[in-house]
Amino acid sequence: MSRLVPLLAAVVLGALACERKAPPAAPAAQPSAAQPRTASETGPIVIGTLGSLTGSEASFGTVVRDGIQFAVEEVNAKGGVKGRKIELRSYDTQGRIEESVAAAQRLLTQDRVMLVLGDVTSSGSLAIADAVQAARVPMVTPSATHPDVTKKGDYIFRTCFIDPFQGGAMARFARENLKLDTVAVLHDARNASSLGLSEAFQEAFKKLGGKVVAVEAYSKGDTDYRAPLLAAKKAKPQALYLPGFYSEVGVIARQARELGMTQPLLGGDGWESDRIFELAGGALEGAHYSSHYAEDNPAPELQRFITAFRARYGRSPEAASALGYDGARVALAAMERAESLSGPAIRDALAATKDFPGATGTLSMDANRNPVKPAVILTIRDGKRRFAAAVTP
Secondary structure, eight states, X not given: OGGGOOEESOOOOOOOTTOOOOOOOOOEEOOOOOOOOXXXXXXXXXXXXXXXXXXXXXXXXXXXXXXXXXXXXXXXXXXXXXXXXXXXXXXXXXXXXXXXXXXXXXXXXISOOSOEEOOSSHHHXXXXXXXXXXXXXXXXXXXXXXXXXXXXXXXXXESSOOHHHHHHHHHHXXXXXXXXXXXEEEEETTOHHHHHHHHHHHHHHHHTTOEEEEEEXXXXXXXXXXXXXXXXXXXXXXXXXXXXXXXHHHHHHHHXXXXXXXXXEEEOXXXXXXXXXXXXXXXXXXXXXXXXXXXXXXXXXXXXHHHXXXXXXXXXOOHHHHHHHHHHHHXXXXXXXXXXXXXXXXXXXXXXXXXXXXXXXEEEEOTTSOEEOOEEEEEEETTEEEEXXXXXX
């Protein structure tokens, strides 16, 4: 597949406002100038999605895809968009940047989609955003939280909150609710989302008067985390912040407990997978993490979504499914409102999104194409996620 894909040598991420270093460069889809495309006047409207359906992050990608597919099914059952059915093309990135690039090129050049939903990760979204922007095809990522994603251009949107807000929310909870004075941080040095969340949390925690006593790193795919954990343990923190994905965090948590670290564990939305409990054993008991929704929140739109999703899939939705569902619904609602099915018209309608009643909360797009919406803090008790606090922008 990759031989069909033109690649840039690297993606060089610009410096963030907080002056943190960008994650390591990744291959990117080659942008090419294009006239705005318009859907044909008959037949289905083709849109695309891409994410990790196999590989180490499959549990995350598949549940996002399920939410997107469910939203498309609901819209089609009600007549589609502008009286036409939506056809969803979905590609597996295997959690690899080069596969994200390949999938994006297929969607843009072969499938000729009118809209892209994804990538589900920040690193993947950063790698494909230039090409999508150049093609003048709107892109809505349901779950990429790195701030730089939407800075790629005015066709790039997201429906999840961004890392500075999420990291700040957890820092506030750590200082104000847990009364912590010191923390250590262990992040994935090669993952854009993990790095961004780490930097945001550290900055906010320090501003609130706390002290970060150690910052250690690992790389995706590692299996032995004892060396960085022992370094963090030596600093004697009151808690350990783990802004990584469930596939690593579950193992890190278990190994931390094996090393005698009894401190509370804190994290971010990358923890959102039931697989984390299998990997961690009982090591996450009493942990806290920031996320996009709490299942026990009585909000009517959320409870309607949960009931309908259970009826369709026979299981409760994870937060990532709710994110995928909201991302697709916001995008399809914008297509319905748009003056035409051209890229610029859909983009303008997306930018005008206001007070949209999503499963993860009511959201409006700000001037930077990021949503204004709340975050929640969840606590793990008896192997279950429980609502602890809500944080509003």
